[in-house]
Amino acid sequence: xxxxxxxxxxxxxxxxxxxxxxxxxxxxxxxxxxxxxxxxxxxxxxxxxxxxxxxxxxxxxxxxxxxxxxxxxxxxxxxxxxxxx
Amino acid sequence: xxxxxxxxxxxxxxxxxxxxxxxxxxxxxxxxxxxxxxxxxxxxxxxxxxxxxxxxxxxxxxxxxxxxxxxxxxxxxxxxxxxxxxxxxxxxxxxxxxxxxxxxxxxxxxxxxxxxxxxxxxxxxxxxxxxxxxxxxxxxxxxxxxxxxxxxxxxxxxxxxxxxxxxxxxxxxxxxxxxxxxxxxxxxxxxxxxxxxxxxxxxxxxxxxxxxxxxxxxxxxxxxxxxxxxxxxxxxxxxxxxxxxxxxxxxxxxxxxxxxxxxxxxxxxxxxxxxxxxxxxxxxxxxxxxxxxxxxxxxxxxxxxxxxxxxxxxxxxxxxxxxxxxxxxx
Numbered sequence: 001x002x003x004x005x006x007x008x009x010x011x012x013x014x015x016x017x018x019x020x021x022x023x024x025x026x027x028x029x030x031x032x033x034x035x036x037x038x039x040x041x042x043x044x045x046x047x048x049x050x051x052x053x054x055x056x057x058x059x060x061x062x063x064x065x066x067x068x069x070x071x072x073x074x075x076x077x078x079x080x081x082x083x084x085x
Numbered sequence: 086x087x088x089x090x091x092x093x094x095x096x097x098x099x100x101x102x103x104x105x106x107x108x109x110x111x112x113x114x115x116x117x118x119x120x121x122x123x124x125x126x127x128x129x130x131x132x133x134x135x136x137x138x139x140x141x142x143x144x145x146x147x148x149x150x151x152x153x154x155x156x157x158x159x160x161x162x163x164x165x166x167x168x169x170x171x172x173x174x175x176x177x178x179x180x181x182x183x184x185x186x187x188x189x190x191x192x193x194x195x196x197x198x199x200x201x202x203x204x205x206x207x208x209x210x211x212x213x214x215x216x217x218x219x220x221x222x223x224x225x226x227x228x229x230x231x232x233x234x235x236x237x238x239x240x241x242x243x244x245x246x247x248x249x250x251x252x253x254x255x256x257x258x259x260x261x262x263x264x265x266x267x268x269x270x271x272x273x274x275x276x277x278x279x280x281x282x283x284x285x286x287x288x289x290x291x292x293x294x295x296x297x298x299x300x301x302x303x304x305x306x307x308x309x310x311x312x313x314x315x316x317x318x319x320x321x322x323x324x325x326x327x328x329x330x331x332x333x334x335x336x337x338x339x340x341x342x343x344x345x346x347x348x349x350x351x352x353x354x355x356x357x358x359x360x361x362x363x364x365x366x367x368x369x370x371x372x373x374x375x376x377x378x379x380x381x382x383x384x385x386x387x388x389x390x391x392x393x394x395x396x397x398x399x400x401x402x403x404x405x406x407x408x409x410x411x412x413x414x415x
Contacts, residue, residue: 043304048184048221049309049310050219050221050222050309050311050314052309053301053309053318054313054314054317055309055315057314057317057320057321058317060405060407061321061324062317062320062321062324062407065324065407066325066406066407066410069411070410071169071409073410077366
């Protein structure tokens with residue numbers, strides 16, 4: 001169990017750094033989602049399932065969706081598609 | 086007749102009288118060039134013009150240098166200073182945080198200040214006093230119900246701020262309504278309309294998400310979860326439903342009026358139940374509602390009602406955030 005916790009903590013740090021360093025905003029938010037999911041699992045391992053549920057619903061769900069909507073509104077995602085084409 | 090002096094025109098009195106009558110500016114007369122001939126004057130004038138031109142050229146060169154300085158050198162200096170300062174500030178923050186962490190008591194030590202009589206009381210007598218098997222919910226909604234009251238109001242205030250910033254004007258003027266309609270139309274153009282995969286997935290997932298959210302709210306005092314988590318889950322389910330089926334279907338059961346009624350009802354019920362702490366301070370008023378048998382769903386007094394209130398407020402808030410971000414209005 002301790003090994004799993006350590007691996008998850010490592011993933012957490014990697015995700016945090018990757019969120020800052022990724023150039024594409026969309027990728028950044030997806031990595032941020034995975035950060036929240038890993039955080040939820042760590043909360044569960046720390047025996048606080050209340051927080052785990054909230055983290056999964058708010059951190060990984062609603063926050064990312066609000067980010068996506070904002071990107072769509074300010075036209076960031078559109079610009080990325082044009083660049084890809 | 087009095088004798089007129091030849092140099093009368095140079096005398097101070099003459100100049101003063103001229104100045105008094107406003108015939109001629111005194112400065113012109115007093116300038117040293119007044120006695121020069123025309124040729125000398127024109128020569129002097131040319132010299133002055135030459136001087137002025139050279140001065141202007143010099144000034145222009147100076148200004149050009151100043152103007153180009155930010156582009157040539159300023160940006161580089163700024164970037165370098167910016168980078169160095171960013172790294173330094175990051176290192177300072179990291180260092181101070183790590184130093185603070187090293188002073189924290191050891192994790193899990195029994196002598197930690199966290200392990201005082203408060204948490205002991207919560208753990209030992211929580212079930213008898215609140216009737217909630219889930220001690221966390223018992224703490225949040227019984228011992229510290231007033232704090233949670235404030236938290237749910239913070240959520241409501243956040244949604245009100247989003248309303249103020251993002252909501253488009255109600256159709257008093259035609260222009261605003263046209264703009265609003267255009268905006269909504271644009272937003273729907275960007276949608277993948279009637280996406281079959283999303284609709285099928287939502288068809289199976291949304292009821293399960295709703296049931297899970299309601300379970301988390303209703304069993305908040307028995308199992309992990311509570312009003313906030315369950316409300317967030319239901320809000321996420323509503324958002325998924327809206328994304329799959331569009332605004333026309335959700336507007337049948339969730340409009341601005343629904344939001345107002347549900348939020349207000351939740352907050353008012355909570356306020357009626359727990360705002361007496363404003364007047365009694367930290368003193369608890371004994372509840373007349375029986376605590377029931379711990380472990381049953383109808384137990385632990387007001388906690389079930391308060392969980393439902395918080396859940397309603399939170400789910401409405403999440404959904405309202407999303408709708409306001411998407412459309413700017415309900």
